[in-house]
Amino acid sequence: MTPILETNEVCKQYDGHTALDSVSLKVPQGIVFGLLGPNGAGKTTLIRIINQITAPDSGTVLFDGHPIGPDDISKIGYMPEERGLYKKMKVGEQAVYLAQLKGLTKADATRRLKEWFDKFEIGGWWNRKVEELSKGMQQKVQFITTVLHEPRLLIFDEPFSGFDPINANLLKQEILNLKDNGATIIFSTHNMASVEEICDHIALINKSRKVLDGTVGEIRQQFKLNLFELNYIGEHSRAMQLIEPMVVVKDDESGAVNRISGEMKPGFTYNQLLAALLPEVQITQFNELIPNMNDIFIKAVGNS
Amino acid sequence: MKKILTIIEREYLTRVKNKSFIIMSILGPLLFAGLMIAPSLIMNMNNTEVRIVQVVDSTHIFRGQLPETDYIKFVYMPDANLQKYKSQFSESGFYALLYISHQIVNSDNAVSLYSDKTINLDLRMHISNAIEKRLENEKLRSCGVDPGILSAVKTNININTIKMTDDGREESDNMTLKLVLSYLMGFLVYMAIFLSGNAVMRGVIEEKTNRIVEVIVSSVRPAQLMAGKIIGVGLVTLTQFALWIVLTFSIYSAVAPMLMPDTAAIGVETAQPLMSQGGSQLAQAQPTTDEMADELKAMLGTVGNINFGVIILSFIFFFLGGYLLYGSLFAAVGSMVDNEADTQQFILPLSAPLLLSIIVMTGTIANPDSPMIFWLSIIPFTAPVSMLTRIPYGVPYSEIFLSAALLIATFVVCTWMAGKIYRTGILMYGKKSTLKEIWRWIRMK
Numbered sequence: 001m002t003p004i005l006e007t008n009e010v011c012k013q014y015d016g017h018t019a020l021d022s023v024s025l026k027v028p029q030g031i032v033f034g035l036l037g038p039n040g041a042g043k044t045t046l047i048r049i050i051n052q053i054t055a056p057d058s059g060t061v062l063f064d065g066h067p068i069g070p071d072d073i074s075k076i077g078y079m080p081e082e083r084g085l086y087k088k089m090k091v092g093e094q095a096v097y098l099a100q101l102k103g104l105t106k107a108d109a110t111r112r113l114k115e116w117f118d119k120f121e122i123g124g125w126w127n128r129k130v131e132e133l134s135k136g137m138q139q140k141v142q143f144i145t146t147v148l149h150e151p152r153l154l155i156f157d158e159p160f161s162g163f164d165p166i167n168a169n170l171l172k173q174e175i176l177n178l179k180d181n182g183a184t185i186i187f188s189t190h191n192m193a194s195v196e197e198i199c200d201h202i203a204l205i206n207k208s209r210k211v212l213d214g215t216v217g218e219i220r221q222q223f224k225l226n227l228f229e230l231n232y233i234g235e236h237s238r239a240m241q242l243i244e245p246m247v248v249v250k251d252d253e254s255g256a257v258n259r260i261s262g263e264m265k266p267g268f269t270y271n272q273l274l275a276a277l278l279p280e281v282q283i284t285q286f287n288e289l290i291p292n293m294n295d296i297f298i299k300a301v302g303n304s
Numbered sequence: 305m306k307k308i309l310t311i312i313e314r315e316y317l318t319r320v321k322n323k324s325f326i327i328m329s330i331l332g333p334l335l336f337a338g339l340m341i342a343p344s345l346i347m348n349m350n351n352t353e354v355r356i357v358q359v360v361d362s363t364h365i366f367r368g369q370l371p372e373t374d375y376i377k378f379v380y381m382p383d384a385n386l387q388k389y390k391s392q393f394s395e396s397g398f399y400a401l402l403y404i405s406h407q408i409v410n411s412d413n414a415v416s417l418y419s420d421k422t423i424n425l426d427l428r429m430h431i432s433n434a435i436e437k438r439l440e441n442e443k444l445r446s447c448g449v450d451p452g453i454l455s456a457v458k459t460n461i462n463i464n465t466i467k468m469t470d471d472g473r474e475e476s477d478n479m480t481l482k483l484v485l486s487y488l489m490g491f492l493v494y495m496a497i498f499l500s501g502n503a504v505m506r507g508v509i510e511e512k513t514n515r516i517v518e519v520i521v522s523s524v525r526p527a528q529l530m531a532g533k534i535i536g537v538g539l540v541t542l543t544q545f546a547l548w549i550v551l552t553f554s555i556y557s558a559v560a561p562m563l564m565p566d567t568a569a570i571g572v573e574t575a576q577p578l579m580s581q582g583g584s585q586l587a588q589a590q591p592t593t594d595e596m597a598d599e600l601k602a603m604l605g606t607v608g609n610i611n612f613g614v615i616i617l618s619f620i621f622f623f624l625g626g627y628l629l630y631g632s633l634f635a636a637v638g639s640m641v642d643n644e645a646d647t648q649q650f651i652l653p654l655s656a657p658l659l660l661s662i663i664v665m666t667g668t669i670a671n672p673d674s675p676m677i678f679w680l681s682i683i684p685f686t687a688p689v690s691m692l693t694r695i696p697y698g699v700p701y702s703e704i705f706l707s708a709a710l711l712i713a714t715f716v717v718c719t720w721m722a723g724k725i726y727r728t729g730i731l732m733y734g735k736k737s738t739l740k741e742i743w744r745w746i747r748m749k
Contacts, residue, residue, distance in 0.1 A: 084515030
């Protein structure tokens with residue numbers, strides 16, 4: 001299947017500093033794609049290029065296989081990090097206006113908005129001015145206006161900032177619903193916990209270059225250090241002696257249940273380790289320690 | 305294109321529905337109509353009361369000589385016993401008591417006016433002029449000047465200005481009408497450009513500080529947003545002006561007949577006291593009517609000679625051109641800053657040409673063809689105001705076209721640059737924009 005979005009060697013310079021340096025990405029259809037990176041890495045610039053707010057100095061952006069153009073605007077929904085609404089305007093009027101700019105007719109926009117307002121139980125806000133709403137309430141309205149035109153590609157830049165945990169969860173569910181309904185979501189964030197929860201695929205940008213790209217599973221495998229944790233019942237000194245040739249022991253603890261954590265020496269597998277131990281001790285738990293996204297993020301950013 | 309219309313619609317409706325717009329639309333006409341009605345009303349109220357002045361004249365040369373008007377009458381006392389009349393004054397029912405002492409030939413302070421009310425300026429001037437005139441005549445006579453010569457000396461000059469056109473025709477030329485048109489158009493365009501330019505700028509800053517602008521430019525091009533805003537605000541200003549004009553005249557025509565039943569005579573009524581204060585035509589009882597007629601004739605003659613087609617077309621063109629030029633520049637300024645306080649440094653240089661053309665406008669009356677005004681009416685940044693102040697006095701077509709062409713060219717270049725600045729500026733936060741940076745924005749692809 002053609003990727004819904006593809007960037008090829010995209011470069012962008014601002015005032016002598018490079019914001020993006022030959023960034024190539026493929027976003028497959030129907031997934032949640034995490035676009036990660038520290039502040040100032042170039043994420044927002046890339047997102048603005050995808051939204052055709054700014055043009056790249058060189059490189060191309062393909063949408064659904066063709067070079068992206070003005071007609072694709074209505075197929076993209078974008079919720080920027082710096083977001084807001086007209087404070088003096090009524091909620092309903094404003095949402096209709098934003099939908100019209102995305103190409104919906106007034107009648108269509110009004111009908112769909114009523115549905116969403118009912119769904120979020122905010123029907124009573126229609127005629128209230130935005131300035132009367134709390135920040136969290138405004139974010140809900142913002143979310144609705146982003147998805148109202150049922151875009152095929154949705155881009156959320158730091159969507160959870162400003163949401164309380166309950167609303168953040170609601171938002172997460174809605175994002176996953178959108179994915180189930182066939183939309184593709186690009187999700188830019190610093191919140192690594194949420195990345196593990198909802199992203200299928202990630203790309204990490206650091207200092208204007210792409211440093212990581214792949215599915216969440218692949219990347220975690222790629223970053224694993226052959227670390228393990230082992231719990232067993234039996235004689236501790238004997239076990240230590242058995243594994244010594246294969247393992248660099250990082251930590252050990254003896255008690256009712258003994259615990260060893262360590263790193264496999266090159267050339268040895270977990271199976272060899274377990275085979276050596278099985279005749280002597282009773283193993284109660286064995287875990288491979290796979291790094292979480294937070295560790296990977298810090299490591300990848302530190303390395304590059 | 306459809307999106308621009310949507311933007312224009314929002315800009316227009318949110319502003320027109322705004323309370324301050326509605327209040328301004330009502331207060332403005334009330335104020336203007338009040339300004340139009342009040343002077344006539346005050347004059348009328350003063351004049352309708354007939355004031356009878358008691359004259360105690362110890363010289364006896366003024367008896368029956370002081371000119372009366374419809375509202376000022378004199379009653380001459382048979383003797384000069386000032387004390388007696390003063391003590392009886394409160395019961396007498398006279399408006400005032402005029403005492404002329406026999407010192408009058410030698411002293412400046414020989415005339416006194418007593419009253420238990422405050423004497424108005426109008427009456428004082430009337431009496432003072434009348435006495436001076438009479439005394440002057442008396443002195444001349446005593447020097448042996450013949451009364452026949454005196455009446456022959458009395459002159460009244462009304463200058464007809466006639467403009468000779470290139471094709472040899474002579475047109476009567478009335479400066480008053482041209483002056484009014486020139487001022488009106490100059491001020492109207494200045495106000496419109498300045499007020500709506502500021503509104504555009506505030507709108508841009510609002511979108512920036514609300515952080516909604518990024519959402520919008522992901523749906524429409526920045527240039528579309530800028531154009532929609534400028535056109536929308538321009539339409540609001542036009543609506544405001546149209547409402548002011550229509551409402552002012554509705555209020556005036558509804559209220560004026562009620563407050564002033566003799567509306568038809570208002571022109572003469574109001575003009576009369578003003579003119580008589582000038583004092584020159586005092587000797588005639590109704591001095592102003594002929595003059596008014598002459599003036600009116602001249603004005604009407606001029607109306608026929610003024611090319612209203614050219615004036616209206618020029619007004620529309622220079623208003624639109626000037627507004628679009630300044631509107632885009634104000635939008636660019638709005639995009640460069642984070643809040644309104646930071647705009648001052650840019651607003652001043654931007655509005656200097658407008659202010660200059662308003663200041664010079666007064667000079668246009670003295671000399672509509674001076675080189676200063678000529679150049680200002682050609683330079684695109686001052687042309688919208690300066691050319692319009694010149695137009696009623698007659699400007700060669702070649703100059704109008706030159707000015708218009710330059711305005712269009714400047715508009716195209718400035719809008720293009722403003723669009724570039726705007727495009728980058730709206731997404732920049734927390735950075736003070738230096739001129740160097742702005743130059744980079746303009747060159748950016």
